[in-house]
Amino acid sequence: MAASFLFSQVMGGLTTAMFLFLIASGLSLVFGIMRVINFAHGSFYMLGAYLAWQGVQWLHPTGAGFWLATLFAAVTVGVLGAIIERVFFRSLYGREELYQLLFTYALVLILGDAAKFLWGVEQLSVSTPPILSGGIEIFGTTQPLYTLFIIAIGPAIAIAGSLVLSRTGIGRLVRAAQMDREMLDALGANVGAIYTGMFVFASFLAGLSGALVTPIQSIVPGMDVLIIVQAFIVVVIGGMGSFWGTFWGSVIYGEVLSFGILIFPGFSLFSVFALMAVILIVRPWGLFGRPL
């Protein structure tokens, strides 16, 4: 195999990985703090994509359309997350996890159809923002600038996120919440506000990643359900609740998928689910997480 070909595969895997990281990091945070598996996280991602498209339609004449639309999409999804957490989720915290799972699944159904109702079932697409529309030559391959941008933004968010978690007061509270909810109560922290904050932040990230994916993937109904299972795999590999774990989990997932296709054509789907199962069996807390 030529080096340039391998390089292409690696870059393809990394692109997938960084998108998944943006989505899965929110999922993982919500799990770590609230012990909730949020099926609707994929729906937030899908809404982000549709809202970005909508924003671009509205802002088209201004030229700066894509970036403003992305911001608009991420913020709107964040606000939606706040409403959902405050109005519904709050009353489910004390209930069995089955009810929480099903609540988030109800959101999947409702938001999926809402998107169909608002934007139809046709494929929609957004063109790459002009500033990133070119490509550069690396190792005899042409890498689109936009792809490189995505590969850069993943680590940037990972570093920023982990700095916030390790250096700030909010981060300390969040880590305390991950370890022991009662301790947090004892500290006198407003647990409700932390939960809302985390849920909003996670939704914001999902919306952001949905918006950012639009230049390289068309927007279709069903993208929510497809992405959420992949995000689960990533979170499981890295360790539910572990931020850097999710990052490396994404990289592993992206590369396994990218190279799995070469080794067993047609069976990459199988290999990622098998990987997920094996990790749950051998190390349920993930490669980078801690036993709970």
Place this chain on the structure above:
Amino acid sequence: MLEISDLSKSFAGFRAVAEVSLTVDTRQIAAVIGPNGAGKSTLFNLITGHLQPDSGTVRLDGRDITGAPPYRLCGMGIGRSFQRTNIFPNLTVFENLQAAFLVHRGRGRNFWSLAESFYRDETAGLLASIGLAGQEKTIAGTLSYGNQKQLELGLALASDPQILLLDEPTAGMSAGETHDTIRLLQRIAEERALTLLFTEHDMEVVFGIAQKIAVLHQGRLIAEGVPDEVRNDPEVRRVYLGHGLGHGH
């Protein structure tokens, strides 16, 4: 009967239980006491297989049972109650006890007969003995706190234990409930020729019924003996200084 030797357990560098050795003789009523965080619950969880010890052994009638899973211990004659009441809240009182009989007598693999028809008399007898007669059809989770504790005792007794480990049997009870519970325990231990090992915060209870007392402090056993020895032990007095140990007895 029960022989604990050199049992140790650490959590992330913190020694919760350190080299504890203790024996309880047949039909003895023994208590483990100590200030909060002394390692009483950890010791219990080590004996009953909820935690694996780092070192040391637990023997029952000479047989090594260290780290055996709870369901096996139960079959070997160890019954236990928990500090936070531990019953089957959505089943009726009758179903709670009957389930324990079904399991203990090896009927759990019967998947064809009607469960209701088994051990009706045994269950009714046990209900009467623990003072819950007439409550058969009550959903266990709706019982009063004291009654739940009684039911939990019944669950332990249904497995026909030789030794009963009780973690804070009177925790959260009023003075009257505490009194009733202790009388019940004494009577049942007598009737069934049971050995009892319990932890307790109420010193009046401990010095009232225990024949042997072991004192834990920071994971170590600092004293062991009959109540009078323990009461006069200088180190125990130091640890319990100001706690009014054994006043009025």
Place this chain on the structure above:
Amino acid sequence: MTTETTAPAAAPIGVAREGNWVRRIPWTLIVFLVLATVPWVGSRYDTFLAEQIAIDALFAVSLNLLLGTTGLVSFGHVAYFGVGAYVCGILMKTYEVPFIFAFPAAGLGTALFALVSGYFCVRLIKLYFAMLTLAFSQIVWAVAYKWNDVTGGDQGLPEIPFPDLDWMSAIPGLGDLRTNDQFYLLALAIIAVSLAILHRLVRSPFGRVLTTIRDNPERAAFIGVNVRAYQLAAFVVAGTFAGFAGALYGIFSRGVFADFVFWSKSAEVMIMAILGGMGYFWGPPVGAAVLVWLSQKITAYTEYWPFMLGTILLVLLFALPGGIVGGLAALWNRIQGRRRA
């Protein structure tokens, strides 16, 4: 882990507690006899609907053995439905094995798969258990979707033959029925027997032990229950009956397709169980009936069935956690209470 022993929720996920006379009525037999008349009194469409409901009812009851009885939240139950459907379908179509052998083989194959996958699943608790069941079901889906030579891949296995039902034509009164209707009667009989077995199982000592695990696994271990072994046994039984339901479904829908095994189907059957009431044996069949009927009615008017389903689910979660049967039982108790007062 200690379990809080607060008062149970408004509708306890407990053993059904109807009055004794309600219990003594042989519900399975009555429902079976009523449903068996559908080919004569109803339209082709009615038979189709009844068969769909009956199969989903068995599927949902098998899930509820885990969900309601043992307290295991499986998010991958469709895997066992799918394995049953594929094993039976492949044997009947590709290898021309008669139904009478293919059907038990489907149950056996599913049981084996449930034993192996369940062995790993029951070692995990709560959300991890749910995630691993999901992972196994997605593995089954990936295999079904991609293994073209055996499963037909994304094309599926169309045209699975009907079993040989000539013997049924020899029975007086059944000879004039269409093959569809004859198969409906056969499927109905198999489902009725399966439900009767499961009903018996839930009320047996084994079933009682499962409810102790659901209520409080820690305490169950300390009355002598080998919790994992019982959970695994329940998992295998539930998987096997899901496999039977799947095998019937493949023949009923005249083909087996990878879509059958996608994870959202696991959620659907879970909704059936909860809609009917997972605290009651007859809850999931009621849920299956209501959901299948509603989906048929609603999809006739609008394409937004998932939206309606999501809304139903929200109402259930926030307003009727005991499901339909739980709600009716509460109503009945209130009427009874008022009468006594």
